[in-house]
Amino acid sequence: MYGIFSYDNANPQVGFKYRDRILDLEKVRLLGHFGSIPIDEHVFLKPVLNDFIRLGQAIHQTIGQRINALLANDAIALADIQEQVFVPESKAQMHLPVSVGDYTDFYAGIHHAENVGRIFRPDGPPLPPNYKHMPVAYHGRASSIVVSGTPIRRPTGQFMEENGKNPVLCPTRALDFELELGLIIGKQSAFGEPVPVEDAEDYIFGVAVFNDWSARDIQRWEYQPLGPFLGKNFGSTLSAWVLPFYELEPVRIAGPVQEPAPLPYLQIHKPGHFDIDLEVWLQPADGEAICICRTNARNLYWNFAQMIAHHTVGGCNLNVGDVLATGTISGTLPNSCGSLLELTWNGERAIALSDTGMRTFLADGDTVTLRAFVQKDGNSLELGPATGLIYS
Ligand code: CA
Numbered sequence: 001m002y003g004i005f006s007y008d009n010a011n012p013q014v015g016f017k018y019r020d021r022i023l024d025l026e027k028v029r030l031l032g033h034f035g036s037i038p039i040d041e042h043v044f045l046k047p048v049l050n051d052f053i054r055l056g057q058a059i060h061q062t063i064g065q066r067i068n069a070l071l072a073n074d075a076i077a078l079a080d081i082q083e084q085v086f087v088p089e090s091k092a093q094m095h096l097p098v099s100v101g102d103y104t105d106f107y108a109g110i111h112h113a114e115n116v117g118r119i120f121r122p123d124g125p126p127l128p129p130n131y132k133h134m135p136v137a138y139h140g141r142a143s144s145i146v147v148s149g150t151p152i153r154r155p156t157g158q159f160m161e162e163n164g165k166n167p168v169l170c171p172t173r174a175l176d177f178e179l180e181l182g183l184i185i186g187k188q189s190a191f192g193e194p195v196p197v198e199d200a201e202d203y204i205f206g207v208a209v210f211n212d213w214s215a216r217d218i219q220r221w222e223y224q225p226l227g228p229f230l231g232k233n234f235g236s237t238l239s240a241w242v243l244p245f246y247e248l249e250p251v252r253i254a255g256p257v258q259e260p261a262p263l264p265y266l267q268i269h270k271p272g273h274f275d276i277d278l279e280v281w282l283q284p285a286d287g288e289a290i291c292i293c294r295t296n297a298r299n300l301y302w303n304f305a306q307m308i309a310h311h312t313v314g315g316c317n318l319n320v321g322d323v324l325a326t327g328t329i330s331g332t333l334p335n336s337c338g339s340l341l342e343l344t345w346n347g348e349r350a351i352a353l354s355d356t357g358m359r360t361f362l363a364d365g366d367t368v369t370l371r372a373f374v375q376k377d378g379n380s381l382e383l384g385p386a387t388g389l390i391y392s
Pocket of ligand 1: 105106178180212327328
């Protein structure tokens, strides 16, 4: 996985995560290990991955192969220089991995969409009529996407008092997380040109873990008629590490049967889902972290290629570094819901923490950590994580 790190007051630069250490790619380059690869000599010294991403997937794969060869032989190739080329992750500071130009948040987790429908529209069908015809989304706010580890301030906003009489301006009383994956766009698409669904995965650089923090009381009061605004824009957490998309190939799986069949521009004739285990951990200020959700990315209804095809079908262009988040990924079991809104059924059923009481929504001092894992070559590889502490 690639990310941006700094160490010993040096400038932020590109690193490769290897277990609990970070490989300094500029030092590896200076040692000649990327010799014949056509890369700009400053590409690993940039404070964001965008220029590295622009090198394209063929070069990423070549660089990845060289790194893997070095690490496989690490006793030999790097034995004398371990101290020089590796930085312990615990001693590094991580930075936002990409300069995010635009951020779009989908709603592709069907069990989340059904749960939200049951909570807010108990008398109607859980899914809106468009849900199985297109991957719906809203355009989010890029400026407040922060790197994992950044504390999140409880937002103040306007919402309706519970008596339903008067709106108030005060700190949210219903602060929540949303468990999502974030796609990092790796290739520019042309303004006015749709990206065909069969080509859409070529536009993905990698996958990160993403928390779309949400203030449910603010959201509920403002979302009609135009959708999420201040209930979402106060902060979103992106993991520091991004896994190149091609690394997910071994865990590619078929998604759910899509019935009714979507329109032809959304029909893709290869499996487009991925077997990624997902977890949410909640640690109160004075207690142990406990796992409050386990689910899997196979619970998405729409796949990544379909999201990109739909996003661009009207000619909207994508840029390198854009973030496309999946929407909350929930399963069908009570402990597989990717938000407190669902886990507590809108605050009706508090969940028990370790020994410090109960939660409906987040308290100050809570730390939420989203984790993601893929099983590769007999090993469990962790993506992300995305973590954030709530304060006022
Ligand atoms: Ca969301």
